[in-house]
Amino acid sequence: MILGKKVLITGGTSGIGKDIAKYFASHGANVAIFGTNSERGEEAVREIEANRVGSDQKVFFINVDVSKAAPVEAAINKILVEFGAIDILINNAGIVRDSLLVRMKEEDWDKVIEVNLKSVYNTCRIVAKAMMKARSGKIINITSIIGLIGNPGQVNYAASKAGMIGFSKSLAKELASRGICVNCIAPGFIETPMTDVLNETMKTSLLEEIPLGRMGKTLDIAKAALFLASDMSDYVTGEVITVAGGMGMA
Ligand code: NAD
Numbered sequence: 001m002i003l004g005k006k007v008l009i010t011g012g013t014s015g016i017g018k019d020i021a022k023y024f025a026s027h028g029a030n031v032a033i034f035g036t037n038s039e040r041g042e043e044a045v046r047e048i049e050a051n052r053v054g055s056d057q058k059v060f061f062i063n064v065d066v067s068k069a070a071p072v073e074a075a076i077n078k079i080l081v082e083f084g085a086i087d088i089l090i091n092n093a094g095i096v097r098d099s100l101l102v103r104m105k106e107e108d109w110d111k112v113i114e115v116n117l118k119s120v121y122n123t124c125r126i127v128a129k130a131m132m133k134a135r136s137g138k139i140i141n142i143t144s145i146i147g148l149i150g151n152p153g154q155v156n157y158a159a160s161k162a163g164m165i166g167f168s169k170s171l172a173k174e175l176a177s178r179g180i181c182v183n184c185i186a187p188g189f190i191e192t193p194m195t196d197v198l199n200e201t202m203k204t205s206l207l208e209e210i211p212l213g214r215m216g217k218t219l220d221i222a223k224a225a226l227f228l229a230s231d232m233s234d235y236v237t238g239e240v241i242t243v244a245g246g247m248g249m250a
Helices: 015-025 040-048 069-083 106-134 143-151 154-178 200-207 219-227
Strands: 007-011 030-035 059-063 087-093 137-142 180-187 238-242
Touching: 007 015, 007 069, 007 106, 007 154, 015 030, 015 040, 015 069, 015 219, 030 040, 030 069, 059 069, 069 106, 087 106, 087 143, 087 219, 106 137, 106 180, 106 238, 137 154, 137 219, 143 180, 143 238, 154 180, 180 219, 219 238
Parallel strands: 007 030, 007 087, 030 059, 087 137, 137 180, 180 238
Antiparallel strands: none
16 A cells, blocks of 8 residues: 555654554555654654564654754755655644633744644645656645634644644645645544643543543554555545544534
8 A cells, every 4th residue: 555655754753643654664664754852763763663564664764843944845855865755745743832812922822833834834845846746645734623623722723733724725726636635634632642741630521522432542543644645545635534533523
């Protein structure tokens, strides 16, 4: 399905991004990951390498802040030299800076929009050019159920994630004639370092909102990503696949 494909995953040093990288390596892909912590990046590379099915699969990490356009362009150009192509781009890097709107600091608004949304512009505009030349490609943007249903204390996060959806649908229309598919995955509550900070009371009340009655696993997201990255989804573009145990269903 993705044997030999070249994949770039932002935020691949932790949580969902790292587990997508491991899962894709176990299906034969070459994987490049972006993150901002070199120690965690090198550790992630070792874990991803351990999941390879062939010794010729390349895995590497670049320390780059996805919210900064020029360094992202330079990092993507390095990957294009190393891999010769990027077949699959997964925009996964993301942060939260939660507070109620009336108390939200301007820097917390700006930071979340820059890391979660501007980053998608930074990567897509460079990768899309290479994919257009190749006349194929898959772009997968990891948004959130919160971008669809909202959440008190997360106006910045919800706006960034809803913004990703509008961005993805527009780009899907721009790139469709070149054989490039652009889709989103909207995870619900997934067990990762991002949700480890929730206390037990919060987790209990969240579980009441989830028809399947459990938090999601990173593998639940990796499996949806494999579908969108592979030829199984060649006739799917501009869509949002919600992987949330039924949370937020219409
Ligand atoms: P995480 O905190 O475990 O991982 C986030 C990753 O993003 C890390 O690798 C981190 O290094 C990277 N990152 C953060 N800022 C960066 C920057 N400026 N430049 C480059 N990399 C940066 O979080 P996670 O739970 O694995 O979340 C991954 C994605 O999934 C995020 O976009 C998040 O919003 C989304 N998501 C998570 C959940 C959940 O329940 N965990 C739910 C919905 C959506």
